Amino acid sequence: MSKELHGIVKGWESKVRKAQAAAKKKRAGVSIFGTMSVAHVDDDLDNPGEVYHAEKVFSNGDMYTGQWADNCPNGHGKYLWSDGCMYVGEWVRGKTNGKGKFSWPSGATYEGQFKNGYMDGEGTYIGCSNDTYRGSWVFNMKHGRGTKNYTNGDHYDGNWRRGRPDGQGRYQWNNGNQYIGQWRNGKMNGSGTMIWASGNRYDGCWEDGLPKGNGTYRWLDGSFYVGVWSQDPKEMTGTYYPSTSQIGHFDWDPQEVYINYLKDCRISRGEKISVFPSQKMVNWPCEGEFLQKQPTLKNSRVNVARTKRASADGRLSSAGGTSWGSESDFGSETNGQMGRGREDDEGFGSLRSDDGDTSKRNRHHHIRIQPTKRQGRTITKGHRNYELMLNLQLGIRHSVGRPAPAQSLDLRTTAFDTREKLWTKFPPEGSKYTPPHQSCDFRWKDYCPLVFRTLRKLFKVDPADYMISICGNDALRELSSPGKSGSFFYLTNDDKYMIKTMKKAEVKVLLRMLPAYYNHVRAFENTLIAKFYGLHCVKLTGSAQKKVRFVIMGNLFCTEYAIHRRFDLKGSSHGRLTDKPESEIDSTTTLKDLDLNFIFRLQKIWFQEFCRQVDRDCDFLEQERIMDYSLLVGVHFREVSQSGEPLTCEARSSRAGNTPGDLNGEGATPRLSKADMDLLFDPSRCASIRLGISMPARAEATVRKNDFELIGEPTGEFYDIVLIFGIIDILQDYDISKKLEHAYKSIQFDPTSISAVDPRQYSRRFRDFVFKAFTEDS
Secondary structure (H helix, E strand, C coil), X not given: CCHHHHHXXXXXXXXXXXXXXXXXXXXXXXXXXXXXECCXXXXXXXXXXXXXXXXXXXXXXXXXXEEEECCEEEEEEEEECCCCCEEEEEEXXXXXXXXXXXXXXXXXXXXXXXXXXXXXXXXXEECCCCCEEEEEEECCEEEEEEEEEXXXXXXXXXXXXXXXXXXXXXXXXXCCXXXXXXXXXXXXXXXXXXXXXXXXEEEEEEECCEEEEEEEEECCCCCEEEEEECCCHHHCEEEEEXXXXXXXXXXXXXXXXXXXXXXXXXXXXXXXXXXXXXXXXXXXXXXXXXXXXXXXXXCCCCCEECCEEECXXXXXXXXXXXXXXXXXXXXXXXXXXXCCCCCCCCCCHHHECCCCCECCCCCCCCCCCCCCCCCCXXXXXXXXXXXXXXXXXXXXXXXXXXXXXXXXXXXCHHHHCCCCCCEEEECCCCCCCCCCCCCCCEEEEECCXXXXXXXXXXXXXXXXXXXXXXXXXXXXXXXXXXXXXXXXXXXCCCCCEXXXXXXXXXXXXXXXXXXXXXXXXXXCCCCCECCEXXXXXXXXXXXXXXXXXXXXXXXXXXXXXXXXXXXXXCCCCCCCCCCCCHHHCCCCCEXXXXXXXXXXXXXXXXXXXXXXXXXXXXXXXXXXXXXCCEEEXXXXXXXXXXXXXXXXXXXXXXXXXXXXXCCCCCXXXXXXXXXXXXXXXXXXXXXXXXXXXXXXXXXXXXXXXXXXXXXXXXXXXXXXXEEEXXXXXXXXXXXXXXXXXXXXXXXXXXXXXXXXXXXXHHHHHHHHHHHXXXXXXX
């Protein structure tokens, strides 16, 4: 502990002892120290909102001196906790907000910006062992651009995500080695360059902190090795090129890099913060709440009660902080007045007109969450498509189960050749290559099997799990009705995969764009475009010679979160309103553009990545002459009342007792939600978050001024949500039928409002709409 802090603590401890003695004698929660007494309740209430200087001592030993208003710190002030933690800086309505400095008893300090009690914004942390971080913070975590000097002399400068290096960055070891390249979750991952102090260097791919994939290792003398790298010697392949000076390592083993060079290149983890400032939050009722909850205390003194302190995840627990009034005084009123959920009209007060009628301009706004139900009807014996399902399962088992050599991600052009037509016969009695079965006689075809096998590898689909999901003992489920195109959809029992029947024209489009699709999804692992795992055809024997073509895709909504609302968004208005009464809308109803009554707010770093990826995906679809695609969005509300209505952030915070997630000084709701708290403090769940997958966000309710406005006016009512989204229906090209549809509908309707438009115009309109429906959270 520094001498300055030690002296301050000693002085405060002396005052605390005197104050506690006085409090014990008077039995009145009011202490006197220095030249100023702690304010009485009636003193505060005579001049509500007035800012004045106060010095206060609390029964748990905490002390505060500084500006005071509305019965809580407001302005500049100093708070000293009994365990030695101290904050000096700006306060807004009882919360650290603005610029300030937080000190730990260990000697560690943070100086910079705070928001709602959290280190948030630009700031500098200096640990007790002198490790230093300067840069951006979000929710007590290093997040954004920043530099860190480690105790052992290592240095990192680059992007951070949830407390760890993530993105582009440079790490310098104290021995002179350095790495420049991509990071993920605190490890070297992606493309990057390692330069050793000796002058040797490696350029190539990395995975989990080690070279993995294609790369080149160069020695200072000019010799180099090019090949595939892996920690497993059996996977290592490549060629060594000696230098012209013939000083090369002719007997060099590639594994020496792992043994002799990388052992000294471990990343320093740095010092962990034991107690965050948000854990020292204090719970102050504002002046208005105090008047409502304690009307009988007008002429009495304040009782200093045991307080609630926010834990690391933002929830309140009984420990250490400061609270006015007893728990029973405030708890019952909070739950009864503000936290009971207002089951008759939860969260929609601002949308009511003067006569109390809910606004009719925003259809489906009064959301009622019904119990989620499983989609589809199980295909059992006697179902019209029972034999087709058996055929499909037999074919998949045959295709996936065939042995295949290890395949590089670099495919030859011949792998995409669609002219080769190989059919496999499946007679009921079995054959040399197929097992006997109880279905009808059929033939099976795989389209570009090597490409889709490699795509499954690229998407990290385990072949055994894939086969079990589709071909296991559990039957498929058929969705109740075909899509607009007439295609039928089937779901696997575990909801992982969706199978869609296809028209011949759609198959041609997919095969035509398959090389570009493969390159695109390989280049951008966060692509929002639907994932395709296989393309097949079943040809039934008989006079009709019927062919059924189908594609296997990932099910976007296979998630641990219940999907409460789903939207199919195109950016057009004609025919984009769900033709269902509100009473029939449930979690399986797919709503459309004119049904959308939210703006989805993403954290800054996620929103930036979202914009970049939507642009990349739309550029790809535009180049492939694709139109009529949609952004499918699933919404999970984090808090739902007993009556089935989602709770707004304000109502949820009030019910929880003004946790660190409630309103800030200006009355705005904070960016970081309950979902953020749960996910950030559970590392296993953090690792599962990707763009479009289980993303914590906030939804702001909107109201439309007219029936044709795509995005309504924000209302200021926020909901904590989890989002799942992706781009679907990407197999419609702008062919002659779509051109005729555009010409015909343009005569009857506004040409900009219809779906069938030129791919370039469609892409531009789609982006404009999506970037209004999704915004950065502030």
